[in-house]
Amino acid sequence: AAFIDKLREAFGREVVDLSGLELPGKAFPILRDHDRGNPIGYSASASIAGSSLVVKGSLTTNASGREVAEMSDQGFPWQASMGFRVLRAEEIKAGDSKTVNGKKFAGPGTVITKSRLLECSFVPLGADGATSARALASASDDTVEGEMSDPTTNQPAPTTTSEVAA
Helix, strand or coil: CHHHHHHHHHHCCEEECHHHEECCCCCCEEEECCCCCCEEEEEEEEEEECCEEEEEEEECCCHHHHHHHHHHHCCCCCEEEEEEEEEEEEEECCCCEEEECCEEEECCEEEEEEEEEEEEEEECCCCCCCCCECEECCCCCCCEEEEEECCCCCCCCCCCCCCEEC
């Protein structure tokens, strides 16, 4: 919680407006803890479904990918998070509000109105506790396939549940 508090102090409260999120037209990394040196998979597709970002892809058979899948099979409550580049943002002042992704976002805070998705991550504690990500072991081969949802990087956020089928 102390780390999240430090991030909020540095960046403030923010929410990503999914209507302004640019999705990659090609595969992109799935990471563990946003660590660019620890890729655990790659996307097969990404789409916006209602107020959720849905990513389907495959986990690799490297040690980190296997560990994420095994921990998920054991019931570990992974959360989903996304890494993105901010292209445009709007400050919401205290006392003002804006509807974002179907929810009321009350200031003070920032609405990221235009952004570009760079990666998605499995994290133990995300900025948005309403997300989830899960990997399921595959009997067919050594890859882990699945789906991850991440509606925003901060509050408010719609509740989403996703599975990464492996």
